[in-house]
Amino acid sequence: MSVISFLRWTTRRCSTPVIVQILQKSTLSGAEAITALRPFYFAVHPDFFGQHPREREVNENSLKRLNGYLENLQKPGARSLKPTKLTFYVRDTAEKKDEILVSGFRSVSFTLHTKDVLSTVVDVLRSCSLSMEHMEGLKSSTEPDSRSPEAASAFYRPIRWDKSYYAFTGYRDPEQELEQAKRVEPTLSLWLRNNEREATEKQKTSLPRREELKRLKKELCHKLGLTDIRWQRSWGVAHRCCQLQSLSRLSQQNPVSLHNLQGHTLVFTDQTGMNSSGHVMLGTMDVHHHWAKLFERLPSYRALLQQTEWLKERISLLLGGIQVIHIERRGPLLALEEHYSSLSAFHKRLLPRRPALHPRSLQDLAMTLESDRTSPILHELGHFIVPTACETQELQSVLQSQAQEARRRVKRREQLEAEEQEVVRSCRAELSLRSLRKEAGVSSQQMIPCCRRLLEERPAQLQGLRLSISHFYSVQQDGDLCIPWDWKG
Incomplete structure (x- = not known):
């Protein structure tokens, strides 16, 4: 048995009474809730779903609703809240690999109808099949959180744990992953050289489907x-x-x-x-x-x-x-x-x-x-x-x-929107793009300089392609190219 395996086995054996003690507490402060939900935030944080925009959107929205639910539970005299249905895409963990899809995450849906912060935290962790062993590190005090209301309500702040935590649990270090992603992020010209052929082939293959979609939409709009x-x-x-x-x-x-x-x-x-x-x-x-x-x-x-x-x-x-x-x-x-x-x-x-x-x-x-x-x-x-x-x-x-x-x-x-429309029109015409759009979450302040830089660089590989301005690089299944708005030259 390795040292880490022995430590994990010892923790499981020794933490049970502590967990029981925590679950028997009648209240949980805002700070303790943040600590208890750390593995959950790590598993669903939108920053790690850059290549999956739909799942990223779902997790962002559900985190906001969970945040509001927890915030309302901490308000003085809070009554029973309206049941809240949440859906999360949970990233791969060491303990549930048999349930993970090929994409590296699984979908979890559950409804919150809890009456206090503690039961909400437990419900979220159990619904996502996440371990509660880490809860042994919570304070035993049941006094309310002394921080400001604004700080107590920020339930999905970036996680900053000691590096030994990731070595011990086997979880991935989010800061390390983000740093690696930044280091390997290519320049736009290099990425286009490596992906332009794939995008062209996928776009060509999708043309019959696009025509069928156009026909079906027109037919149903007229019929109904x-x-x-x-x-x-x-x-x-x-x-x-x-x-x-x-x-x-x-x-x-x-x-x-x-x-x-x-x-x-x-x-x-x-x-x-x-x-x-x-x-x-x-x-x-x-x-x-x-x-x-x-x-x-x-x-x-x-x-x-x-x-x-x-x-x-x-x-x-x-x-x-x-x-x-x-x-x-x-x-x-x-x-x-x-x-x-x-x-x-x-x-x-x-x-x-x-x-x-x-x-x-x-x-x-x-x-x-x-x-x-x-x-x-x-x-x-x-x-x-x-x-x-x-x-x-x-x-x-x-x-x-x-x-x-x-x-x-x-x-x-209104000025920015008008300026954006003009620069998008110029960009599409001068670069001979088949289409140019932006993903949700990209503001006019980001879109405008992005298009201006494209007009300056004039990448030849974009001619005839469908371009989407996003926060990451990807080639979508129908050949649309996604590039980050702050791409490197």
């Missing part, structure tokens, strides 16, 4: 009276064709219920329902029965959408004409029911103490509602982010004091 068909994820062309073929078969088997789709936009995503924009969502993992049931319920969804729009108008009238919007982020779309619930709760809080705002003083500005925030803030893009449970006096103060700055940021955003 749809405004548009969209996809939230970066699925491949073959995957998208399969989804449209499934919808086409359903339209033949159950044509009556699909009449309700007329005038709607259809979005293939992770869940079935209607989103906050009124688009019909079809969960790609759901069976036809779930889709058909949704189509039958669309009239009731339209009634709920009308109620939602009415609430937005009432809130706007109470807040100086400011527009209530929702900005879709990466991850699951916001369901209409959840959006209506947030608007209704916010509207009820505003009515008793209406803010003293001029009826049209904020009509050129916008705001979004978020349930996991504690104070209203001004986003860098110029819209206000307002907590659902925001105090009226505090909200009025923030809106009035930062209205001018909000207008300045909106104007700057």
Whole structure:
């Protein structure tokens, strides 16, 4: 038996009473929760899913929701929270290799309905089949965390463990992996020389599928009276064709219920329902029965959408004409029911103490509602982010004091968007690109200098290819090239 094997065996034997003692504690502080969830963060951290954009998006969104759930549990007088369903892609670990897919990770879905931080931590670790041996290092004290609320709520900060931890457990050192990735990152010209042929061949092979996708989309939009068909994820062309073929078969088997789709936009995503924009969502993992049931319920969804729009108008009238919007982020779309619930709760809080705002003083500005925030803030893009449970006096103060700055940021955003459109158009034309787009998470401030550098370098290998500006290098299955926005020359 090796020394490390002996140490692991000894730890397992000796840590059991300690684990039992920890699990018997009635509370867990924010600092202890961070410590206890370290192996979990290491297994799901989005930084290690650079080559898998879809899985990265899912993990980022789920981490934010888990963070908000834990933060709310620590608030004084917190009551039972609404059950929260989470999905994570868990990276390879030494103890679960038999369950790992070829891609190096596995998908885990579970629903949190816990009432305290400790049970939440245990539920997350168990659901992901992660060890709890490391919990022996937690403090035995059950006193609340003395750090600031902001620090206590940052549940997915970068992990910084002593190097001996990774040697002992067999886990990979994230800092070391990131450093290695930076050292081996090639220049753009070298990477293109090595991958241009593969991208060209894949793109050529995908052409018949692309034509089939275009035909299916046009045919279904006309047949069902749809405004548009969209996809939230970066699925491949073959995957998208399969989804449209499934919808086409359903339209033949159950044509009556699909009449309700007329005038709607259809979005293939992770869940079935209607989103906050009124688009019909079809969960790609759901069976036809779930889709058909949704189509039958669309009239009731339209009634709920009308109620939602009415609430937005009432809130706007109470807040100086400011527009209530929702900005879709990466991850699951916001369901209409959840959006209506947030608007209704916010509207009820505003009515008793209406803010003293001029009826049209904020009509050129916008705001979004978020349930996991504690104070209203001004986003860098110029819209206000307002907590659902925001105090009226505090909200009025923030809106009035930062209205001018909000207008300045909106104007700057519009200038950047116009500049981005122009430089993208020039880049596509002068480099003879078949298409040029950017991935979610790439800002205008990143896209603009990236395109300008491409215009200066003029890589000949890009001619006739589809280019996507991202955070990493990859050749997608249909031949699209992904390059990082900050590529090396």
